[in-house]
Amino acid sequence: SMVNAVYKNAKRGGKTNFTVGIEDDLSNSSLKIDEFINAAPAGTIRCKFWGLGSDGTVGANKNSIKIIGDHTNKFVQGYFAYDSKKSGGVTISHLRFGNEPIKSSYLIDQADFVACSTPSYLFRYDMVSDIREGGTFLINSIWSPEEIGAQLPAKVKNIIASKKLKFYTIDANAIAAKLGLGGRTNTILQASFFYLSQVIPYADAESYMKKAAEKSYKKKGDAIVKMNFDAIDNATQQLFEVKYPEDWATATEGAAMQVPFGSDYFNSTINPILEQQGDKLPVSAFTPDGVVPTGTTQYEKRGIAVKVPVWVKENCIQCNKCSAVCPHAVIRPTLASEEELKNAPASFETKDAIGVKVKGLKYRMQVSPFDCTGCGSCAQVCPAKEKALLMKPIAEVVAAEAKNFEYSATLPETKAEYFDTNTIKGSQYKKPLFEYSGACAGCGETPYVKLVTQLFGDRMIIANATGCSSIYGGSAPTCPYTKNDKGHGPAWANSLFEDNAEFGFGIHLAYKARRAAIETKITALKAAFERADYAEGVAAADAWLVGKDDTDASIAASASLISILEGCKDCGCDLDTLEQDIYKDKDCLVKKSIWIFGGDGWAYDIGYGGVDHVLASGEDVNILVLDTEVYSNTGGQASKSTPTGSIAKFAAAGKRVKKKDLGMMAMSYGYVYVAQVALGSNDAQVLKALKEAEAYKGPSLVIAYATCINHGVNMTGAMAEMKKAVDCGYWNLYRYNPSLLENNENPFTLDSKDPTGDFGEFLQGETRYSALKKQYPAVAESLYEKCKTDSEIRLASYKAKAAK
Numbered sequence: 001s002m003v004n005a006v007y008k009n010a011k012r013g014g015k016t017n018f019t020v021g022i023e024d025d026l027s028n029s030s031l032k033i034d035e036f037i038n039a040a041p042a043g044t045i046r047c048k049f050w051g052l053g054s055d056g057t058v059g060a061n062k063n064s065i066k067i068i069g070d071h072t073n074k075f076v077q078g079y080f081a082y083d084s085k086k087s088g089g090v091t092i093s094h095l096r097f098g099n100e101p102i103k104s105s106y107l108i109d110q111a112d113f114v115a116c117s118t119p120s121y122l123f124r125y126d127m128v129s130d131i132r133e134g135g136t137f138l139i140n141s142i143w144s145p146e147e148i149g150a151q152l153p154a155k156v157k158n159i160i161a162s163k164k165l166k167f168y169t170i171d172a173n174a175i176a177a178k179l180g181l182g183g184r185t186n187t188i189l190q191a192s193f194f195y196l197s198q199v200i201p202y203a204d205a206e207s208y209m210k211k212a213a214e215k216s217y218k219k220k221g222d223a224i225v226k227m228n229f230d231a232i233d234n235a236t237q238q239l240f241e242v243k244y245p246e247d248w249a250t251a252t253e254g255a256a257m258q259v260p261f262g263s264d265y266f267n268s269t270i271n272p273i274l275e276q277q278g279d280k281l282p283v284s285a286f287t288p289d290g291v292v293p294t295g296t297t298q299y300e301k302r303g304i305a306v307k308v309p310v311w312v313k314e315n316c317i318q319c320n321k322c323s324a325v326c327p328h329a330v331i332r333p334t335l336a337s338e339e340e341l342k343n344a345p346a347s348f349e350t351k352d353a354i355g356v357k358v359k360g361l362k363y364r365m366q367v368s369p370f371d372c373t374g375c376g377s378c379a380q381v382c383p384a385k386e387k388a389l390l391m392k393p394i395a396e397v398v399a400a401e402a403k404n405f406e407y408s409a410t411l412p413e414t415k416a417e418y419f420d421t422n423t424i425k426g427s428q429y430k431k432p433l434f435e436y437s438g439a440c441a442g443c444g445e446t447p448y449v450k451l452v453t454q455l456f457g458d459r460m461i462i463a464n465a466t467g468c469s470s471i472y473g474g475s476a477p478t479c480p481y482t483k484n485d486k487g488h489g490p491a492w493a494n495s496l497f498e499d500n501a502e503f504g505f506g507i508h509l510a511y512k513a514r515r516a517a518i519e520t521k522i523t524a525l526k527a528a529f530e531r532a533d534y535a536e537g538v539a540a541a542d543a544w545l546v547g548k549d550d551t552d553a554s555i556a557a558s559a560s561l562i563s564i565l566e567g568c569k570d571c572g573c574d575l576d577t578l579e580q581d582i583y584k585d586k587d588c589l590v591k592k593s594i595w596i597f598g599g600d601g602w603a604y605d606i607g608y609g610g611v612d613h614v615l616a617s618g619e620d621v622n623i624l625v626l627d628t629e630v631y632s633n634t635g636g637q638a639s640k641s642t643p644t645g646s647i648a649k650f651a652a653a654g655k656r657v658k659k660k661d662l663g664m665m666a667m668s669y670g671y672v673y674v675a676q677v678a679l680g681s682n683d684a685q686v687l688k689a690l691k692e693a694e695a696y697k698g699p700s701l702v703i704a705y706a707t708c709i710n711h712g713v714n715m716t717g718a719m720a721e722m723k724k725a726v727d728c729g730y731w732n733l734y735r736y737n738p739s740l741l742e743n744n745e746n747p748f749t750l751d752s753k754d755p756t757g758d759f760g761e762f763l764q765g766e767t768r769y770s771a772l773k774k775q776y777p778a779v780a781e782s783l784y785e786k787c788k789t790d791s792e793i794r795l796a797s798y799k800a801k802a803a804k
Helices: 002-011 033-038 057-071 119-123 154-162 172-179 186-197 202-220 222-238 246-250 264-274 321-325 377-381 394-408 446-459 468-474 497-531 535-547 551-568 576-584 600-606 608-617 662-667 683-695 715-727 738-743 759-764 767-775 777-803
Strands: 019-021 030-032 045-052 075-082 090-098 111-116 131-140 166-170 307-311 331-336 362-367 389-393 460-465 491-495 593-599 622-627 673-677 700-705 734-736 748-750
Touching: 045 057, 045 186, 057 075, 057 090, 057 186, 057 202, 111 119, 111 186, 119 131, 131 186, 154 246, 166 186, 172 186, 172 222, 186 202, 186 222, 202 222, 202 767, 307 362, 307 394, 321 331, 321 377, 321 446, 321 683, 362 394, 377 389, 377 715, 389 394, 446 460, 446 468, 446 593, 446 622, 446 683, 460 468, 460 497, 468 491, 468 593, 491 497, 497 535, 497 576, 497 593, 497 600, 497 608, 535 551, 551 576, 593 600, 600 608, 600 622, 608 622, 662 673, 662 700, 662 734, 673 683, 683 700, 683 734, 700 715, 734 777, 748 777, 759 767, 759 777, 767 777
Parallel strands: 045 111, 111 131, 131 166, 460 491, 460 593, 593 622, 622 700, 673 700
Antiparallel strands: 019 030, 045 090, 075 090, 307 389, 331 362, 673 734, 734 748
């Protein structure tokens, strides 16, 4: 009766601050009342699965719930917690199965079964404490039962032994790789779960899993279905129990737990969130205005890659293409003198740098293994006769390469006189001011963002539309935008789909007004300097007034003027107030590079009215559209950028109308710079377009083709996929530069050649197109042909413009 009274009180919203002794059913144990109320019924099996976003863990667990719920009389409950990363983030699946209705709260803190799909989680999260005594722990790892003891932290071994857990290991990644499944370990681990948990007889589970796999993957083709069938058949054969010794309970030696350490803000606010303890932070830990420090992803060190690139110096031709395409800025070239390298680790091998400007310097391409996602794009694009990057298991190289990267980070940034940012090779010597983001492994968007920050990042301000680029660009708790050694880097803010273009436009107008005000003050200061016969001051003020709208000139003039102001702002003369006002607004002295980022869902669809308004304004702003031809962030809905015949949500039977030509619409104004680019096809053209767009004194629009995981391709070959798209005429490269009209030149340049690739072969290489033939064979060929015709008509219109 006491429990019932408290339960009723709790349901009415009352507080319960005491514990109740329950003597009958619970054998003298004492529980907090809220734990008693939420306790699962007897016979309930509680399971937690720690997964890596995109490895299929969540999808497999949803199938498991359906299998058990649909084929047995058991009640089921599932809750899925994700972090804010794209694929590659932490996922935690909480599942319950029981013979009575489940009324428990969603989160499980005492599980019968815990599975971990990523071994690096062992060193970052406390997973085993959540397992009840005698429960089961399954880990996906490369270690055999005999090796695993040496790899575990002492704390983990203590808990496993003291709780007498059943401990199993499986190398699901090796099985998946052998079967052609890449990093999709979900089916293998799902089969292991059913085998170990015996929630239902395994023979039944095996049959149900195969039916679920067929339903899930039949759209992707019979080969994918067979791979998953083979994964189920192979799983239990490669599952091994770890027979650990009793002295694990008191072990004091083992691998070290990872303890990320960074700035005070990271240690006090970010790290608790990364450790899944964020709910314990008080509101006061966060700033009311939402402003957060940049450059905090550098401390995460997620360690999620299975394989990472290792540099083979003898094969390297020093083109830096691998650095240019890296989605996460984890592989970078270094240039240093022998004197600067005198304290380098023995494994930090270098070779003589190639080039007149860098004669006498040493060169190395270095990866950060803990930040790498293992996509392999860098190795795939290497043009050397024998690849200069080899993908190796992270366990084999992580110790040496992590030490090497830490050392490389201590080297000074490469001096400007050593490189030319008008080349891809030269641009990669500049520090990326966008690094270690939470984008998908192999992401086609982020290399563009990274390159823009390398070119203009030290004076950039970015307005970012909601979408993939806002999630990997500024999602809590860390920020991938960072600063150079001088403390300069991008300022970034996120707005909505429907108003981001106007948001960025407003930022531009605000700076324009502030610079106009400071121009008036500097004009007055120049006149005062002239009256005082202060020649140095006059020259500095005049240089700024003349060069304020030219990037390089404004940077040099601003530095000189600031030096003058710092030398005389407190001199006690009549100009003190004016000088102090100018100095206070010194952030306006250097010409800012205003960029507006977003995807095709924003630019072609929901935000198009704003994009059009800003382009029509004639103002000096730059728009970068990351075009994946689909709403990527929300799961693959069709946008006006989606071409004919492509399958997407809201176009499940293939899109029936052609892709909107945003570039041609913008060109119709006649005073908008427009470029269409594809990094994997022509990186030099991308670089040229970005530089021309930023230099153009007016609105610019750069539309960048980005291969996406939603296309249904192997993201290791994201850059190769871009090249195929251009080679077959599916995507065209061009630049429309209105500045050329001043010299009576044709402003339109078609940068891609006549198609040589097989258009149909390209379409069939992407699931978004190939699935159409399997599901709707009656209309597939006609839609494929229409897609090709649409592309041919579009190319013909570009050729006509280029010929004028």
